[in-house]
Amino acid sequence: MIERDEQQAGMRHASDPRGEILPPPVRRIRVDGPPTVALPPQAEAVIDGDGLSATTMPGAGTMPARPQRGVAGRERMSLKTLSVFYGDNEAVKGVSLSIREGEVLALIGPSGCGKTTLLRTLNRLTELTPSARRAGVIRIDGTDVDDIEVTALRRRVSMVFQQPNPFPMSIFDNVAYALREQGAKRPSKKVLEPYVIEALGRAGLLDEVKDKLDHPALRLSGGQQQRLCIARALAAGPEVLLMDEPCSALDPKSTAVIEDLIVELRSSLAVVIVTHNLQQAYRVGDHVAFMYLGDLVEYGPTEQVFSAPKAERTRDYVRGSFG
């Protein structure tokens, strides 16, 4: 409920014609930094994959009615001096970051700064590019991602793309696709149904499509398609959800819906979102990482990066001087 209020505030902001300028630095008071957030211990236990977990969080009712950002849990992924090269071109230069459960990490920066590359490295999608090479270590729960079979890794670290890209099959099959073929035997539709319903519910799409699960997914609107892609990504049961500018092809209303969704999802997942939209980074991000020409220039709590950036570059960027 708290999350919802906050989101509505965000939506108002999005529809504000003056939204072009930077969000006001005087935002709600919040307790900074993940480790300092005093949280009811149940919060960890809430991660049950329930679509409603964000709103029915046991702790939620007892929490003070003040704007509350994500609740940083344990570290899920860590990047140590990660560099990515395309041929001789170093797209990401020695970035170290940590991705925590229960919060949204927003990657911002001008075009070509390596944020999408960084994101795609996390589930080893860059390996599809023949010229890409990687140095440094990425760990998920302490295990090097190179030691995990790549399909298993990608089920744990799922991804949503910039373009809504449902497969040309029914809505049901789109979501079920993520579940099928993981075992030796193809599970039947009946077995899959509860999982599909759950994933659609978590993606907030169930009410709109529950009577037409067998319709072609490509008939849905752009925003619905993107939520379907999120449902599909969630169906795989990921621990980390990567989002590459998930709203850039959508209208403001669909964007607001998806942002709402992201905020809800973070209670059970670690979310990393790449965005060009500073407002969006501000609205959904708990931590913000600002990248410039492959360097990680600044990383910190959203509030701090926007209101009191440490680096000159960050200050210029968040004020719109470049990028």
Place this chain on the structure above:
Amino acid sequence: MATSTPPALPPLRPAGGAPPARKRRANESVSTWRWTDRIGYVLMWGAGLLVCAIGLSIVVYMMFRGLQYLRPSLIFSHPQAGLDQSKTGGFLDPLLGTILLTVLGITIAVPIAIGAATWIVEYGRPTWLARLVDSGIEIIAGTPDIVIALFGLVLFQQGIFGWMSFTAQGGAVFGRSFLTAGCMMSLIAMPMVFAATREGLQAIPGHVREASYALGKTKAATIRRVLLPSVKANISTGAALGMGRIAGDTAIVVVLLGATLTLDPEGGVPGLKVLKGTGGTLTSFVYNNSPAGEGNAPQKAYAAAFVLLLIVVALNFAVDLIARSGAKTGLETSRLGAK
């Protein structure tokens, strides 16, 4: 010049283009065009109408002649040799031959074409091999069917292909049968299925594949569950076009199928004996009965030609239908289709 009425602003036009239209905001008028453009315009209309006229006149003439001579009995009776035209029967065997050969050819062509197209689009490494495959297909597509037929005859007369056709007492392999003709016919259809499949696969944007990989799917699963189902319409279109080509081919029928009047089964195994035997198709029947052939029964040639034309036109309509239904449910109209 630009004395435009009510809507005060003259329509914006690129510099150097035609001047703004006067008076009514109607469509641009040809009268403002350069002479060369006008001539080109008329020629284009002419060319379009000419194509329509040619197509229509073939169909109408064949329909006129065909319906004049076509009797149901012709379709349902076996052809027979005879001097009296009233006793030479119909063209049931050639009709069955056409259907059998078409099905056989396309059955062989489709899996090979899909396999090759998928390999070239989804794998295509090493590059030199991909180029080789590409030229291979181009060569097959460009080879005249009579050359393919001759090559097939030489090939299938080898001893190891003896099981495919009639083998004489001395061990000489005849090389002519539905099986051998079907194999060579598949080469006629394959380039079409290949091209259609490849085009479809190439039109699928990379992020669709990545979406599948990002769900932890293997490349094989992606191809089988996402990519190939997406190009079903393309494959069907290519297959229908290829079937039209097979149904209309004559050279391979004459050289490799024997172009006999009736289906002549070979050997004793049911089913296989027809495939091992020789036969004819509507095309060879038309040829034989045309004034150029030995039958010289033009009426029957017209009737058979009309049936053949119906088959081919029906296949073309099928192509259209498939393409349209593909556009409705497939990728073409979605944002996915936008490259």
